[in-house]
Amino acid sequence: MSANPRPPEFQRVGSAAALGVGERLMVTVGELELVVFRLAEGVVAIPAACPHNGGPICDGDLNGSTVSCPWHGYNFDLRTGACEDDEDLSLERFEVRIAGDDILVKVQT
């Protein structure tokens, strides 16, 4: 049994201690592909595909709290989900909790 019981809708996706600031973790929960970033401000989980055109934002350059999609260069602020290049776009951000060493992400599976 886990030392850190979690609400059932949260999924453990990795170790908090193993994810340094500026690092990322690719995870699959059910059929959903996610990328989890550790920022100086905390841990953020987003879909692996860019909301603009489905590009691999999971592989995008991270500059501070801004991730840039490698396909079209759209920049998103991971702290808010806002797109710097198109006000009509925003990143979906999944709720994240840290419980002990567990990174927990709330997703509908």
Place this chain on the structure above:
Amino acid sequence: MSSYDPLNPAVTADPYPYYTQLRNEEPVSWIPSLQGFTVARWEDVTRCLTDPKVYSSSKFWPALLGEYDPVPEGPPMISMDPPGHVPIRKLSGKIFVPSRVNALQDKVTRIANTLIDDIIARNGTEGEFDYVHEFSSLFPASVISEVLGVDVERRVEFKHWVDDLLSAGGRASFPPERLAQIERSSRDIRAYFEEIYDRRKAQPGDDLLSGFIHAEVNGETLTRIEVLNLGILLLLGGVETTANLLAITCSQFRRYPEVVEAIRADPNKTGALIEEVLRYDSPVQMLFRHTTQDTILAGTRIPEGALVMPLLGSANRDPGKYRNADQLELDRNPKEIMSFGYGPHFCLGQYLSRMEARTAINLLLQRFGTLVPVSDEVQWTDTYFARGPKTLPVRFKVQ
């Protein structure tokens, strides 16, 4: 039925039975006349367009235009791979985000209404006119001229230049006089943009080309060649595909009168019609990629350096993706279509193109109580890359 050969006019006139054959029998097929492989199924087309490390765009322009490239000194962004194409793509992409495009709505409506006024002034309140020559080829050329800040009164020339350049893919089968015409258009479009560059460099305006000339990418201004390439590419993209989309849409009005009635009854359905027409008969039929390594696609080995042609028009008719894919269904609401490409080179101007098409079709049906092609037969352009009616006589009546 003969084999699929895009240089065969019978194939250009109706490629869809050939696409069915390719999807069923040879989803990746060697085409001797083009010395390349076609890719016919949705899943495989997606793979080609989303894996630039294997399927590179770097030879797109040479494959399409060959010696008729108006700016051979450097590639336009359509012929570059990420990450190299990203900075310039991003610069130009800012112009076409929905908020900027929506701000053009009044201007686009005015242009369409003016063209309809001109048609009525020339042809009266009922009779016949050529929809391609009098509307669909002029409307997008007028819009993109205003967006770019080039001389809108030269829009007929722009359309001829663009038609000629985009037909260069068929150069292997063209007679000398046709090739000479393409060469003239290539030279003329280059000369025009050189002239505009000099004018805007000396006297910047608030137009797009002035913006490009003075914009900085990674701390450096664009070179003259980069600006020429960008201007010409945006003109090509802005003129041809939307013109064909509008003409293909109208070409269906005779075959599907119930669809026209449904749109007249509820103009909010025009968006659904445009999406379905894009899927059913794509204005761009194929793209060009080259392999960077030996690879296998749908069980077929493709060597490094090979020309690969994802068939967008075929992917859109893949029954694995859409049921009754060969039928035009107004209520289909296709969520994903290949008509604007996919991946890093997803069409920059797709939002503008869709907005133009919805606006134009709504206004045409609002102002004309009758608008129907006079014949079931459509004369198609002789290019295999772009697809659209060459001419489309219609019967009309003002309401």
